[in-house]
Amino acid sequence: MINIVWLRRDLRFTDNTALNKALKTGKEILVLFIFDTNILDELAKDDARVTFIHRQLTKLDKELKEMNSGLLVKTGEPLKVWQDLIKEFEIGEVHFNRDYEPYATERDDQVQQLLQKNGISVFSHKDQVIFEPHEVLKGDGTPYTVFTPFKNKWLEHFEAQQIKVEEKFATDSFASIDSSVPTLEEIGFQKSDIEVQDYDLSVVKNYSDTRNFPAIHGTSNLSVHLRFGTVSIRQIVQQVYKQSPDFLSELVWREFFMQILFHFPRVVNENFRAKYNGIQWRNNEKEFEHWCKGETGYPIVDAGMRELNKTGYMHNRVRMITASFLCKHLLIDWRWGEAYFAKKLLDFELSSNNGNWQWAAGTGCDAAPYFRVFNPTEQVKKFDKEMHYIKKWVPEFQELSYSAPMVDHKMARNRALETYKKGIADN
Template sequence: MKVCLFWHRRDLRIHDNVGLAAALASGLPVLPLFIYDRDILDHLPNKADARLTFIYDEVEKLAHETEAAGGTFLARYGQPLAVLAQLVKDFDVAAVYTNEDYEPYATERDTAVAKMLKKHGAEFHAYKDQVIFAKDEIMTKSGTVPKVFGAYLKAYTAKLTHELLAPSDSRQQFKKANLHHVPADQAGRRPTLASMGFERKEQYFPPVKLPAEGVVRNYHKTRDTPADEHGSTRESLNLRFGTLSVREVMKQAKELNPKLLAEIIWRDFFMMLLWHFPNTATESYDPKMRKIPYRNNEDEFRAWCEGRTGYPLVDAGMRQLNETGYLPNRVRMTVAGFLVKHLFIDWRWGERYFADKLLDYDMGNNVGNWQWMAGTGAISAPWFRVYSPESQQAQVDPQMKYIKKWVPEVGTAKYPKPIVDHKFGRERAVEAIRAARIAAS
């Protein structure tokens, strides 16, 4: 019997899943699949990674839901191309359905998979699911890639209709008649964390549900108050791994808070830019900013990583990141700006550290925001703008509630002196960047 595979990636849910709905409507019995991708996992810095623990638990939930509905869920550990090539032979696969991913590695992987499937007489179908508008769906009037968020936001919201936020019917169609069941010995055992060489890391994960209405309504008032644990929706993790759909999250924001809606649209914007300019994953978009003579002092970088800079808001943020995998929005901006300007360290060092630590790590957002702070991106803060950590602290944590939680020794002899003077660090960075830009002209 010919079957189709539905390959879960950044969409760990059954409800409102565009690609899954298409697979269930294909007329072929569906085998849901998740691949623990060694091309990604082999590069994780730690054997106990909270993100992998989260993914593993969500995959197990999908497997149990599939079995309860009368189907079989496949899980494999390996390189996707090799895994899929074997599954095509094992199950007489007529097609593989999935949802699009816009990161450079993902687009290269999917191109290779589609080519392999074609050789075996199977089809590859990828659907837009994790964003509302992708690739070149929002362009300037002259047909170029938009690099001004305000104009992008205006065009985006003008096209954002009620119909685009309507959920797919994947949940309703997820039933025995549309699923394929195979004997356990043919399905194979699902990998465990231990069998893949990893360990569990217990950490707080935001619940897989929409935030409370009050949190959303007050978001614009509380989002820049890091001491307020309910000041943000904390939905970035669920959006990153697709345990909630962007449509349901955006629909709530559209109805309740335009500021939150705009923040979610930033996510689409950065994914669009990364798709158009995949080289920006590893190099600055602005050619004049590619030969900046960063200091890259390893001892100072380590102090930044460990929250020992002598700047309380920076140190509080880095300690929270290290312990919880989360950073509030304004604190992310402060710690990033301090690294690339005050310490004058390459933005890619910070981007990689965030990639290792953030539960909600998303390449488009992370690269886009780091290059924004460094002044090197397609959309950037002016390269000569240097935010004062003390001014940021006065704005977002004037009573030091957040700081005292994460840096209890602040104000005592145990707390280090500032690693660099603000004025000196600012002038050093600005002059070096100015000289490099002149030389590159």
């Protein structure tokens, strides 16, 4: 009889809760990963995230091979894969780390029911967060919808507990299986030209001073690693907690948006604040295309979009500027921008992407007020004064070939304010 550890967005062996709990049972462990076709079928064939996952799985397989085992990798719909696994192996227990997104919770419920029906014990564990959605609540047991009180309560809980990071595990507990990780081509993909950078925590000590300047190496590239769990959130928080309150704050934002999505799953498709449902978006497809390609005539917006298209990454400050431009200057529905980012961002995380887009549009739970409209020209003066970032991504911005601004800032700002005002009044 074997116990299975099902990896999903926790692609590591160090400080992996499900793995550590399974190892403590003393039974033989089989480590499993499923390429979920429900997700894969939506992606481009050279999706950089699939290349990254594949590379990480290959590393994990190599580690297991050194312990006379291997990683079992399957492709298909998870429920169907599990039906086959039940026939193939005598399974005692299944361990996995919890995921809080709507699709994931539904998938996990179905798999759990199937396993339990077949007499298999199922154990799910907290791993990708410091606090789960039900752990940081108001006094009356309802979820927070404003960040600052959530953060204060989060810190209060955090200071009252000890974080434990488990580094080591036994090496003779893994089942010996003859397996190999399928190639990218075998799962229907090809290698992406986009490389995921390693994360770098050396920036943390100066983070407050450098975080807003896209030309400076001032951000950590950590988000993609947290997204796929190639590093433990507990390890990271332990390292940065005393060094930078601002950096820690970003990690708390991540959990804030996760609990918003968990408690209010309607935000995937709806405005968090219903009073904004009356906004008449212009949704001009040609203008949207110019925005996607980085051809708006506003260098900072174009730089951000080109960086995203080329690298799968965009600096946080510039994410705010490009999102604000789409929603306020062009009056294009935040859902269009959110879907484009979801397709392109290496660190795409449904909760954060949704929360940040609704923040920029003014429709979210803890949103920028709708009358705050970023002026892209002023943003350049503040955050890319020497134009190093712009020169890197929009080298032609001073040439005649560079497109004129597609919309006048003052006109667009007034139009946005009028449209929002009217939308609120009509609703």
